[in-house]
Amino acid sequence: MITVEFLGPIGKPAMTMEANTLHDVAREIKKDPSMAQWIDNCAVAVNDMLVGSLDTPLSEGDKVSLLPPVCGG
Amino acid sequence: MLELHDGALNVPEILTRWYSDESAYNYGAYIPFVGTVRDEDGIDGLSFDVYEPILLSWFETWCLKVAPLGAKLKMAHSRGDVLNHESSYIAAVFSPKRRVALETIEQFVEDFKASAPIWKYDLKEGERIYARERSTAIAGAGLLGENK
Numbered sequence: 001m002i003t004v005e006f007l008g009p010i011g012k013p014a015m016t017m018e019a020n021t022l023h024d025v026a027r028e029i030k031k032d033p034s035m036a037q038w039i040d041n042c043a044v045a046v047n048d049m050l051v052g053s054l055d056t057p058l059s060e061g062d063k064v065s066l067l068p069p070v071c072g073g
Numbered sequence: 074m075l076e077l078h079d080g081a082l083n084v085p086e087i088l089t090r091w092y093s094d095e096s097a098y099n100y101g102a103y104i105p106f107v108g109t110v111r112d113e114d115g116i117d118g119l120s121f122d123v124y125e126p127i128l129l130s131w132f133e134t135w136c137l138k139v140a141p142l143g144a145k146l147k148m149a150h151s152r153g154d155v156l157n158h159e160s161s162y163i164a165a166v167f168s169p170k171r172r173v174a175l176e177t178i179e180q181f182v183e184d185f186k187a188s189a190p191i192w193k194y195d196l197k198e199g200e201r202i203y204a205r206e207r208s209t210a211i212a213g214a215g216l217l218g219e220n221k
Contacts, residue, residue: 008122008192009203026217040218043211048126052213066217067124069208072150072191073108073162073182 002062004029010038010068022046022054025064043067075132076149077123081159091147091165100145100167102174106182108162110155117196118156119204124190131189135181144168144177148185154196188212 002019006012012034019025022044029035044051045065046058058064076087088105095103110119136146144166151161164182168174188211193204 007124040215041210043214044216069210071193071208072189
């Protein structure tokens with residue numbers, strides 16, 4: 001099992017799922033209509049490191065974070 | 074040094090402390106940038122969510138980048154609510170020469186706006202409203218939408 005957390009304004013509780021790569025995470029998240037507005041603008045981190053490929057492998061206990069558009073300052 | 078504070082920043086205290094901490098290290102330039110919440114569009118203030126693990130690694134990467142130039146970075150940011158005319162953000166560069174400090178503060182603040190994992194909300198009529206139109210997608214965003 002991995003955990004997916006939704007940061008900032010997404011406002012969705014963390015969820016757990018079985019996933020071998022981020023392809024699996026993307027498929028699962030797309031089932032939630034409330035996520036449609038975030039899919040195309042979120043960055044993705046695995047264990048707090050930003051990643052750039054859906055082929056990124058996932059292991060038991062990994063944490064996937066979705067980061068929506070930012071505006072600090 | 075990265076500091077996170079609950080609520081508004083105490084600007085005089087932070088700037089004075091940073092100056093005092095570095096005054097013996099022979100830096101020729103100390104350039105602070107202070108971000109203050111403006112009274113506009115009917116807001117009462119701003120509010121911030123911060124994701125600390127990635128913010129810390131982003132900041133450490135910047136510190137390593139400017140270290141060969143002899144420069145040192147400091148940053149303070151608020152969590153939670155900051156009212157109009159209060160300050161939520163301070164960035165500062167110390168360096169031996171002014172040119173490095175001037176160039177670094179601009180690049181650092183611009184990258185902060187585009188990359189730091191912080192989310193801003195308008196405080197308006199008792200609501201906390203995500204500042205979506207003023208926000209920037211982090212480089213590489215949209216990954217989950219590929220291969221639809």
